[in-house]
Amino acid sequence: MPRFSVIVPARGVQGYLRACLDSVLEQDRQDGDLLELIAVDDCSADATGAIIDEYARRDPRPAALHLRRPSGAGPSRNAGAALARGDYLLFLDGDDTLAPGALAAVDARLRACGDPDVLLWDHERTDVWERRRPSGDGDLLRAAGDAVFDVARQPAVLGVEPAAWNRAVRRDHWTGRGLAFADGPYEDIPYAYESLLTARRVAVLDRVCVTWRERRRGSAATTPGPHHLVAVERYEELFDRLDGLLTEAGGGEGEERAAGEEDGRLPLLTVLHARMTERLLAVLDDPDRILPADRAAFFRAASRCIRRHRPAGVPLPAGLRSYRAYRSLHGARDLRRELAKELRDRGGAAARTAGRRYYGLRRHASLDPDLVLYGADGNRAVSGNPYAVHRKAQEIAPQLRGVWAVHEDARDAVPAGADHVTVGSRRYWELLARATYLVTDGDFPGAARRPGQLCLQTHRGTPLAATGLDTHRLAAAGPGPGRVLEHADRWDFCLTANQYAGEIWERAHPSGYETLASGFPRNDRFATASAADVRAVRAALGVRPGATAVLYAPARHDLPGDAAPLLDVVRLAAALGPRFQLLVRARPHDPWPPALVEAGTVLDVSGHPHVEDLCLAADALLSDFSPVLFDYANLDRPIVVHTAGWDAFRLTRGAYVDLLSGEPGDTPGVLARDEAAVAGAFHSGRWDGPPAASLRAAFRERFCRYDDGLAAERVVRRVLLGEDDLLPQLPPGERRTAPSPRAAERVLAQECGATRTLTGPGAVVG
Structure with a gap:
């Protein structure tokens, strides 16, 4: 029986999943009995499921579980846990990694503590630039020391990050207490607290065991909307169940807990309330989560929750006395940010051209639903994937009007009869502002993201050299990370000719675009x-x-x-x-x-x-x-x-x-x-x-693998015509390949021979 069952829920993480799975499998001992890996594909639209299957084929330790319908991280973890055989359960998200030697250190600590119900450890955070920062939990873990305890005696440990991936939970504790992840956003809040509150024996390991990746786009946490109100509901449910959870846990190690004694529970309630208040206010102040239209509703729900469960003697934060008070404080912070930004941008304002000002005005005009602006090779050619998309659009979507953006010194590259516009001209800014579709293998100078406008990034080829954020440590560094991210944030769709490239685009150009496993349109030929x-x-x-x-x-x-x-x-x-x-x-x-x-x-x-x-x-x-x-x-x-x-x-x-x-x-x-x-x-x-x-x-x-001759049609139908699904890939046996020059000459010779036979002496011509 394995010591650890590591459960990895994965959805849309093709760019990071290999590093995650490798970080787990490299932990194992030579005898192979330290771990089992259960990777759960939550109906990913990208190559996540294929990567899981690839690992399962070549290594007996990973088990692949494919869910039949999208379920979310919580149900995915629960499904993996139901298959687990290990003594302890560990949960690791598909874009995070285990530190080298982490499981050996966890195993040693568990044995030294007599296999407690829960072991907590530290983590670090990494951003898109691979900058690593401490979690902030280190002091809490060090303060707990080497003791084995329950949370009533060490309530401060409830202040650690309420996450799935910073703890090992004994499987008997998971099943015996009926632990599970919730369905929907903020699914780890109930599990994180209930696993500790119901545990008789808790220990800590003062070591970084997990690197947690902060994603810019692509998760519920980074998508703004009213679904973040669920965070308030999770804490309401937790506090409503608190008495029952503590009663279930029973006494601590060696002595009985005095259930119901408010004085004994006050430190615990104070820590929980403080952590909840901190978390909800952080969500409220995050513009990537709470839209201006949703802020008042979230404030009122969070304020009610914080007031309702406030322990005796704990002061209420000044900003929560009323929404007017909160808006006053929040508005002052926003004003300071805007003033700072204005000072930074003031120098650049003088250099802003009249064309750019015109572009800013025209971006408020209605979009032209039939206008497609194309650009290729730095806007110096009419070629590549954009050209192939344009040709196919002319064939199957003739109602669309395509215009090529080219620099003044590259106008000779435009084929006769092709509509084109000079980059930087007044008409360029007009079309850039009003085109519903932008198709490019690079970028359009001066472009800014506009609601309703769709940008298709076709790329110029499959990357061999480092690209995007992967270049910033190299001698021949590319654009700065800020420009890379700004560029990727303008994409709505990103083409790839193979799974390998799709993984790289997602990791090196992280944003919220949809990767299309379409093949490269130019390769249709x-x-x-x-x-x-x-x-x-x-x-x-x-x-x-x-x-x-x-x-x-x-x-x-x-x-x-x-x-x-x-x-x-x-x-x-x-x-x-x-x-x-x-x-x-x-x-x-x-x-x-x-x-x-x-x-x-x-x-x-x-x-x-x-x-x-x-x-x-x-x-x-x-x-x-x-x-x-x-x-x-x-x-x-x-x-x-x-x-x-x-x-x-x-x-x-x-x-x-x-x-x-x-x-x-x-x-x-x-x-x-x-x-x-x-x-x-x-x-x-x-x-x-x-x-x-x-x-x-x-x-x-x-x-x-994706180049089957239908890439251009696949892209036009999905992006320009708005069809929901990509055309399916042709099976290998149904694909054809252009004949080689030698084969083409043989075909010519056969055709010439047939012609001579039909027209030579004795031929019957009728």
């Missing part, structure tokens, strides 16, 4: 292109018939901190020889010898707007650490990775995947350090051999 399309794009680019076209598409090398070297294209072309043709998509690069260009050995495709066309034209991809690796894998064509500079890349840019590990799912194909090694891989046949094909298949399975 890899499933829909025909043999004729492949031949046409090769001809348009100037690829020689019969040549093996290698697309060289390294990561961008114009970013601060880049140290990964580019291949010498001239040397590489000479090493490959005349059978090969290099399509080079790299900026910046040195000029090439005219003879090389004139011979067509090297084609500069850096200015081509659609990378998906370049991929279709290529027999193989040669890249270093570019996200195009993930897209090209859809085509199931050979990939060669140039590995020079990998250590520098990881140091300066970070890397989520170890491309050089050689492990299936990490490495997409053959690895080569320099020009000679690249040429050797092609001349030897290793580039397209069975080992490379096996690695490529595993890489494709991991990173191309």
Whole structure:
């Protein structure tokens, strides 16, 4: 029988769940009898359930429980506890983690105390910047010392955070006292207090055992609304049951409690009341929980509760004497905040342009329900996922009017006939203010969130280098954390091509958007292109018939901190020889010898707007650490990775995947350090051999799962047409892949042969 049953309720935490589960499983002893892990998927819409199943398949210790309907954290914990076999129950939220060695320390303390009913421990808090702060419970825990007690003799411990995850409860105590979590918000308040109030033997461990993550969005606690009134109801129910709870607990260790003696209970009631008052006032003052329209109702409910259960001699906080008094104090605080903000912003006000002021005015005008504003590649192109969404919208939602936002110096990138607007112009601010839909793979300069407006973040690719908040500790740091969060707060939808990327977006760009497991719209072309399309794009680019076209598409090398070297294209072309043709998509690069260009050995495709066309034209991809690796894998064509500079890349840019590990799912194909090694891989046949094909298949399975050719339609229907559900993914057996250039040539040869047969001598033409 395991010593501990660790129950993890999880809903919509795909970005954090792996760290949570790993932190639990790493606690176990070699004999494997320390813990069992019960992970409960509360009908998550994201990949949370899939992650739980993945862990359960590869390790016998986790048990996966999938609830049939969304139930909330409380019922999820109760369902997990019903399956538990351990001596003690521990509850850990799916976005929190256990500290290394925590369970061993808890086990040692429990044994030293003779297995008490409840053991409390300390925790720390971490925010989106991974800054860690103490809980504030340390002094209370240290004051309790090494004694084993009941709360009547140590009432101060009722002041610790009333949470599910800062205690271990003996399973016999859980079942014997009928403990359970409530249904709905603030579900841990009854459990936290009742587990202590009904316990005969309580002990503490003065050690941080849990890191609790403060989420910005995505939970009931961070969503404003009237549901926060439930906090008052929880405390009302607790105080109404208090006499019965203390009577159930009976005497303390070694002596009988004098039930009903008010003097003996006064310290306990005082601590409970003080903790309740502090908690309810914190909720009342939190604008992320209580909307202005709900503040008066919450104040009155909280004030009644605090007054009703106030112990004799305890003063009433000044702000609770009346709502007018509270508003006066609250208004003074708000005024001080506004004055401070005005002083901070005063310098920036002078720089505010007339266009931005106009934008502010037009944001009060009605939204245009049929207007979609598109932007791509820093508003310097008409390409990528936004372009694919636009094309599909023209096909299935022609009532929508799409306009592209581009910078003045990029207007030549706009195709003929496409409606567009110059960033910063008066019309730009008008459209930005009134468009119902914003579709971008980056951002619209000057944009601010507006009620009723929907912003779709398509991204430019699956991330390999660190992104968002994950960049702030790297040498080549990206935007500051404040800008990252401000940017993410404008998103309503976030696209992902695979589960891996969805987990990263949620963790590195935390906010309240909905992640769509849609696939990347631009990659639809890899499933829909025909043999004729492949031949046409090769001809348009100037690829020689019969040549093996290698697309060289390294990561961008114009970013601060880049140290990964580019291949010498001239040397590489000479090493490959005349059978090969290099399509080079790299900026910046040195000029090439005219003879090389004139011979067509090297084609500069850096200015081509659609990378998906370049991929279709290529027999193989040669890249270093570019996200195009993930897209090209859809085509199931050979990939060669140039590995020079990998250590520098990881140091300066970070890397989520170890491309050089050689492990299936990490490495997409053959690895080569320099020009000679690249040429050797092609001349030897290793580039397209069975080992490379096996690695490529595993890489494709991991990173191309959502790309099935229907991504653009899926996105248009869900976001622009407002349909409730995404189109289902096509099963693997029903998906198609664009033919390779060799296969496209065979199709052409077959077509030509059929034509000659039909029109040659003796053919019957009728």
